[in-house]
Amino acid sequence: MDAKPTPATGEAAPLNSLAVINPDYRIGTNDLLEFDVFGVPDMRRSVRVNATGSVSLPLIGSVPLAGLTAQQAEALLAKKYGENYLQNPQVSLFIREFTTQRITIEGAVAKPGIYPVTGQLTLLRALALAGGGAQYAELNEIMLFRNTRGQPSEPKVFDLDKIRSGEVPDPIIQSDDVIVVKRNAKRTALRDSLFRDILDTINPFK
Template sequence: MKILFSVLALCLAVWQPPVVLAQVRGAEVPPQSSMPDPVPGVPTSAASSASAGRAMPLGTLASLGADYRIGPNDLMDVEVFGVPDLKRTVRVNSSGQVSLALVGNVEVAGLSAQRAEILIAQKYAEKYLQNPQVSLFIREFTSQRITIEGAVAKPGIYPVTGQVTLLRALALAGGGAPFSDLSDIMVFRVGQDGVKTTSTHNLDKIRAGATPDPLVLADDVIVVKRDPVRAALRDSLFRDVLDSINPFSIFAPK
């Protein structure tokens, strides 16, 4: 009989759900985590940091294009993986250099963030570290210039600071001039590798939210063309008005 009761008790214990068992034993069931599984080969802290992203101060870019080139007064974080003592927040000086622990001044102006990472890693690898992994994060960027020309109110070369999109750039130039063609704005760019690219944008669609407002980078040239049809129509009407008020126009050869 004792054996029968023992078997029944064992069956009841197996049948009970885990939550009930935990309550009986006085333990709490840990809540199920909604975090993704760690990425193989990446420390847990690094994986969570990558998923959450870094907070950035107002007026800076969360994501810079690969063609962005570092310039004087840019503020950046420099880290060496596994060596927290080498972490620095540095500003590029007027000579285009940053001062880092152990290696001293490193010239980074004119480089992309990726190339600056490679250069700094090489500096540390020369004397101090074996296969260092350097990460560079640009917090603030300044000292950039763009050129806006063509059918705008105030064409010229404009210094810009922080995040500048195409809409903001054209606002600096006073917007489009009369008979400007805002549906075919051209942006000329020279990449880090020297490759020249050209892109076209429709400002009306950008204003309507149909297409994203693209980021303007340093040394970009923005060209706003004149609408030839509207300009020709204006010129034709202007000539007709002049002819109507010119008493000698009736003697002009046809």
């Protein structure tokens, strides 16, 4: 087993990729990754995630990384290299280019639909893509549905006013997320009732 060179005293370790990328971002197909093992310059290279979600790296070959965060991918690669090739490898992974991904925005928004997303996106920005809340939108009860290991999970509920005021963080949106903005049922029912009353007044013989 090849021993990993020990850095000299005072030599700075490389920056972890999490210092420059949000840890919630999930690696996707066509992402361009910069891979490095500290102290082993020959291992440094740029690799693109293929259509099956894998990358090909020296010594360990093809490794599936799609769906993992940068931190999870670093841990997986460090484990694989540490098993047979390097001693205590310090793997660094930086996502240089983000793939185009899609999210769905439904409910009481100006332009519901499926939106392509490049790079990192927050809930506020996602709603802006859909033109913001429509009439009677319940902006204090926005539901976020996320698939976990291929299975839909319980929705998380967010209050847009609290996000805007900084009381709670603006959550990162991931590929295949579904955002649902509820409509205030009571106000909608009141509007419909008033509309029917107006029609009855205009056309009493109906």
